[in-house]
Amino acid sequence: DGGITQSPKYLFRKEGQNVTLSCEQNLNHDAMYWYRQDPGQGLRLIYYSQIVNDFQKGDIAEGYSVSREKKESFPLTVTSAQKNPTAFYLCATRIRGGTGELFFGEGSRLTVL
Amino acid sequence: AQSVTQLGSHVSVSEGALVLLRCNYSSSVPPYLFWYVQYPNQGLQLLLKYTSAATLVKGINGFEAEFKKSETSFHLTKPSAHMSDAAEYFCAVTRNQAGTALIFGKGTTLSVSS
Numbered sequence: 001d002g003g004i005t006q007s008p009k010y011l012f013r014k015e016g017q018n019v020t021l022s023c024e025q026n027l028n029h030d031a032m033y034w035y036r037q038d039p040g041q042g043l044r045l046i047y048y049s050q051i052v053n054d055f056q057k058g059d060i061a062e063g064y065s066v067s068r069e070k071k072e073s074f075p076l077t078v079t080s081a082q083k084n085p086t087a088f089y090l091c092a093t094r095i096r097g098g099t100g101e102l103f104f105g106e107g108s109r110l111t112v113l
Numbered sequence: 114a115q116s117v118t119q120l121g122s123h124v125s126v127s128e129g130a131l132v133l134l135r136c137n138y139s140s141s142v143p144p145y146l147f148w149y150v151q152y153p154n155q156g157l158q159l160l161l162k163y164t165s166a167a168t169l170v171k172g173i174n175g176f177e178a179e180f181k182k183s184e185t186s187f188h189l190t191k192p193s194a195h196m197s198d199a200a201e202y203f204c205a206v207t208r209n210q211a212g213t214a215l216i217f218g219k220g221t222t223l224s225v226s227s
Contacts, residue, residue, distance in 0.1 A: 004156075033214060040122065042203065042219040043157075050213065058214070090156055099164045100145045100207045102215055104156035 003027065004105035006091050011110050013085075019078045021108045023091035031094040032074035033102065036060060036087045043090065049074055050096075078110060085112045115140045115206050119218035127226050132176075132191040134221050136204035139185065146187045147205040147215065148178055157203060163187060174198070199225045 004025045013019050023032065031050045035043040045058030049068040063082025068074055078085045088109050092102040120135040138144055145164050149157040161172025168180040178189045187204060201222050205215040 031213070035217075040219060043217040045208075045214055045216075048214055088154075092157075099162060100215065101147060101159055101162055102157075104149075104158070106156045107154065109154065 004091060004093055004103060006089075006105035006108050008108060009106065011108060013110070013112050015112055016080045018080060019085070019110060021076045021078070021089055021091075021110070023074045023076065023105060024072055025074075025091075025093050025105075026072060027093055027095075027103065028071070029093035029103070030071070030096040032068070033092040033094070034058075034064075034066065034074070034076045035090045035092065037090060037107075038087050046076065046089075085110055115142075115144070115208055115216050117204050117206050117216055117218035119202075119204050119221050121221055122219065123222045123224070125224045125226065126194045128196055129193050132189070132194045132198065132223065134189040134202050134204075134223065136178075136187045136189065136218060137185055138187060138204070138206045140206055142207075145207045146178075146180060148172065148176070148187075148189050149203045149205065149217075150174075151201045151203065151220075160189070160202075194223075194225045196225050196227065199223055 007022045033048040034046040044060050047066040049055035065077045090107045091105040116139045118137045147162045148160040151157045161170045163180045171177045176191045201220045203220050204218040208214040
């Protein structure tokens with residue numbers, strides 16, 4: 001089936017550890033995005049990538065890093081520099097030249113103990 | 114800069130009653146506007162979108178929204194609420210003219226009682 005796969009669904013880590021969240025898509029969409037969701041805060045953009053080997057910072061990029069080595073994959077690393085990493089992380093994709101709508105994965109919930 | 118304001122973080126209705134979720138936007142360019150729904154611990158699903166065609170947009174599950182430029186609004190409605198409509202709803206606007214990302218409101222949680 002075509003879609004966006006995020007893994008793991010739930011992740012627990014100790015404070016100070018780096019964590020990498022996976023996002024894989026087989027929709028052949030060019031653009032990929034990472035959003036962070038906190039209760040009452042809506043979704044905030046962390047990073048996005050419109051083509052392979054290129055990505056841009058969003059509104060809250062500090063403490064995060066990404067790579068885009070393949071069209072299908074856009075992993076997000078939550079580093080120890082991120083002060084409040086506990087959150088729900090959503091990966092999304094967009095068709096080039098479309099009407100701007102985003103297609104979302106099922107999300108990854110990260111809890112830092 | 115583009116922004117979205119959703120009025121009311123929590124809306125409660127009875128089953129069968131009208132659902133009205135409010136969204137106002139600010140945009141320096143002609144906007145594309147979206148409503149998404151999210152069930153607990155899941156991703157977001159597109160309900161409907163406005164892309165400068167008809168101002169009254171019909172979506173899935175009986176929802177519709179009307180784009181009113183003079184009021185900078187894009188409110189979401191459904192004539193008769195169902196228990197399964199209980200979820201969180203997000204309004205979003207394109208970030209810039211290139212439409213590279215969406216800016217989301219803070220969300221409205223809809224509760225439906227029997």
